[in-house]
Amino acid sequence: MSELLQFVFSGLTTGSIYALSALGFAIIYNASRVINFAQGDFLMLGGMFTVACTQLGVPLYLAIPLGVLATVVAGALLERLAIAPAGNSNVVSLIIITIGASMFIEGVVQILFGKNQHAVPSFSGETAIPVGGAMLLPQSLWVIGVAAVIVVFVGCFFRFTMIGKAMLAMSANREAAQLVGINTRMMLLVSFCMAAFLGATAGIVAAPITMVVYDLGQMLGLKGFVAATLGGMGSGVGAIVGGLLVGLLEAFVAGYVSSAYKDAVPFVLIIIILLVRPGGIFGAKSVDRV
Amino acid sequence: MPTSHEHAIGALAKPVLEVSNLEAAYGRIQVLHGINIKVGEGQLISLVGANGAGKTTLLKAISGLIEVTGGTITLFGDAITTAPPDRRVRAGISLVPEGRQVFAPLSVEDNLRLGAYTRRDNEREIDLERMYELFPILKQRRRLAAGMLSGGQQQMLAIARALMARPKVLLLDEPSMGLAPRLVQEIFEVISNCKSKGIPILLVEQNALAALSIADYAYVLETGKVTVEGTGPELMRDDKVQQAYLGM
Structure with missing residues (x-):
């Protein structure tokens, strides 16, 4: 039982990181139908910028917002310099551009910060908290807590703000969105900034666990x-x-089977999804009547 | 009919929207070959023509959804030929597109609020209530996803959404398409209502009889060119128009 609980804790921690990363994918996809394969690099950049700041002597509580900010700027630059100039290219071309951008970002980071791993200290110590026979790291609480807060924040953004609704409208019908005066180019920029923000935050809270x-x-x-x-x-x-x-x-696979198969899980999973339910669990169902 | 043009109301009203020598193409296929039309203050202008004549293309070019390859579009004398669509909405052009194009997953009310997306004034809530008075069915269904509405209700919503922008000129693309006769009549009443409020309207319709009978001035479009123009009654008397579009 305590073993199961231990796996649940670790699963929820990594799951929260994946969730924020996935949310970044969803936001850019909604704005443009583009799958942004540089999304993962936003996580890395968040961590890396934070590390760079701490190495320059900036205290962690300042390094974190600076890391987020720098990543958002990187997200905006990605959209302005790589996606926007491609104009009305088809979606597949844009997706390939994001793959290229991802390689570019990783190359530059490799040159500037080297190939080695960088450590970020845990936000509130390493002393594990015993819960029901399992041990919970304080950093796990940070990851889950921050993810929860951000999810609520993003939910409110889409539900209650005009910009959020405009982004949903753009996703539902791009031409009609233009016809009510939504600046779709600006919205794409906003979506990249949001995705970068989500990625950076996930990357930074996860950094003490994953290393950068x-x-x-x-x-x-x-x-x-x-x-x-x-x-x-x-x-x-x-x-x-x-x-x-x-x-x-x-x-669960890492715990009950072997950690060697851990990384295979998502990729086996995606094959199953695409065969059984290509639209995903909450895939958009068409409610159009004509 | 160049002479009648001079006497038409078209020549008297101050021009709001002017399209001159407009050309547009899809890839290498040219669709519009030098179109000239004018919409004056308070006027209802109808554009009739067969499928593929370029009516929808013209409206899309005016609202900036497609780029033009030649000619100019001016609104109150200002050239907007190359402005992006959102700038044209801000300048006062609203298009009710063919096939309604409501934001299906969003609520009826959100659709209407998004119609006022470009506005920053404090009267948006008042206008929302006005739309609900004009279309009571939309008020009843305001929490429903727009995609769940019937075709006629979606058309009402699309028109209301465009009106929420307080347009200085309203473009309507086939508003009666696919609707039951009773609803067609209702839609035309709404259009007349907008006209009586002084909103200049450019109406594209396949239902030529209805479109010509409420028009101050009308154009017949054939394969990307204006072939006949004149006041509504003039066109309804025109032999060619009668044969080709009115089935007489």
């Missing part, structure tokens, strides 16, 4: 993509449920 290395984003990004697809691409709730599911499944 230039290619950290590859795995985290791909798993976030699987989570988004599992939940139903474009669905916010789907991204969160998908993220937690992938995290939990990984933890």
